[in-house]
Amino acid sequence: IMVPCRVAPDAFAVAVAGLAALGCRGASVTTPHKAAALAVATSVSARAARIGAANCLRFVDPAPGASAADRNAPVILADNTDAPGLVAALGLHWQRPMRGVRVAILGAGGAAAAAEVGLSDAGAEVTVVARTPSKVRWDADRSVRVCAWQPSAIESLFADTELVIDATSSALLAADEQAMVDRLPLRALPSTAVVMSMTYHRASRLMIAARERGLVTLDGGEMLVQQAVCALRWWLGLEPDAAAMRAALAAS
Numbered sequence: 001i002m003v004p005c006r007v008a009p010d011a012f013a014v015a016v017a018g019l020a021a022l023g024c025r026g027a028s029v030t031t032p033h034k035a036a037a038l039a040v041a042t043s044v045s046a047r048a049a050r051i052g053a054a055n056c057l058r059f060v061d062p063a064p065g066a067s068a069a070d071r072n073a074p075v076i077l078a079d080n081t082d083a084p085g086l087v088a089a090l091g092l093h094w095q096r097p098m099r100g101v102r103v104a105i106l107g108a109g110g111a112a113a114a115a116e117v118g119l120s121d122a123g124a125e126v127t128v129v130a131r132t133p134s135k136v137r138w139d140a141d142r143s144v145r146v147c148a149w150q151p152s153a154i155e156s157l158f159a160d161t162e163l164v165i166d167a168t169s170s171a172l173l174a175a176d177e178q179a180m181v182d183r184l185p186l187r188a189l190p191s192t193a194v195v196m197s198m199t200y201h202r203a204s205r206l207m208i209a210a211r212e213r214g215l216v217t218l219d220g221g222e223m224l225v226q227q228a229v230c231a232l233r234w235w236l237g238l239e240p241d242a243a244a245m246r247a248a249l250a251a252s
Contacts, residue, residue, distance in 0.1 A: 002028070012036045016057065020074030025235045026058040028228070031169075034080075034110045041078035050139040051117050053110035054078035056231045079234060082111065083118030085227025086198075090119075090163070092226075093194070093218060099123030104147070104157055106184075107167035108135040111198055115167050116144060127157055151185060158188040166197045166206050177205045186213050200224055200249070221249055 007015045012033050017040075019027055029037040034053035038044060041054065048054040058077040090098055101124045105115050108130035117139055119126050128136050131149040138144070147157050158164070170180040186195075186209055195210035200221040207217045225245045232240040 007033065009033065009036065013040050016040050016076065017074060020059040020076060024059060026056065026231075028231055029055050029057060031110075038078055040076060042074075042076045043078070045077070045079040047083060047117065048078050048080040051080045051083065051110065051113045052138045053113060054080050055114075055227070056081050056234065058235055080114055081227040081230035081234070082114035082223070083121070084230050085225075086115050086165075086223050087118045087122045088226040088229070089218075089222035090196075092222060097123065100125065101163055102161050103127070103163045103165065104129055104154075104161045105165045105167050106180075107169075108132060109167065109169070112136075112167035113138040115165055115198075120144075124163075129154060129157070149183070151183065154183075155185040155188040158185055158193075159190075161189060162193055164189065164193065164195045164210075166195070166199075166204065170204070170206075181205045181209050184209075186210060186215070189213070189215060191215070194218060196220070198223060222246075225249060 005015065009032060013036070016027065016037075034055055037054040037057055038048060038052065041057065044054065056079045058079070060075045060077060062073070062075055087098060094101070098119060099122065103119055103124045103126045105112050105126060105128050108128060112128060116126050116128055127145040127147050129147045129149055130136050133146045133148055136144050136146045147153050168180065170176045184206070191214060194216045195207065196218040197204045197207050198220040200219045203219070207219065210217050225242055228245060229240045229242050232238065
């Protein structure tokens, strides 16, 4: 059973400790708590550490022989399933590995970091388009390609791009949404390009504009399903029914 919980940022650590104390298997974490999820963890996966954010926590029993103090403290594991979830969702669309696919990711937050790390690991050629390039500082062991949010630079990048992923929060903020779309030279994209939004609750203005341009669009629904599949495998050691999850999402 999964139960949604609304938690204030300053109460996040207390809420996580409470869930662990109640015997929950774990927690799925969303904005704005993904960085905080990393901070409260006892152990962090290499992937989550590279991204700098976690969307999935798992609570496990202390190791045998732990001290009395350690036996009373929750052991909290952190991972990021957004990255493999996105890659799996795109793989279903492309019907081939993502190696060599030229991708432009819009944004420089945790969602963009997960997308960049996941797709780069899958062999895609990824460039991050950022209003503030200095914010692109995840995965310190390698160089991340960055394009400044300037019309001429984006137009040049888009001319050779196969996939655009909107990893910004603009679709959640109506006042910002049209302004972002107006600054994007969608006309520069090849006619075969795909535009994806990580949101799934409605068609964003970017998606609508891309469709009007005749481009294929994808929402974040399948990514949501696939990251949940990864999380449930990790929590329960079972193979989830992805088809049932898609049906439930479609009916919601």
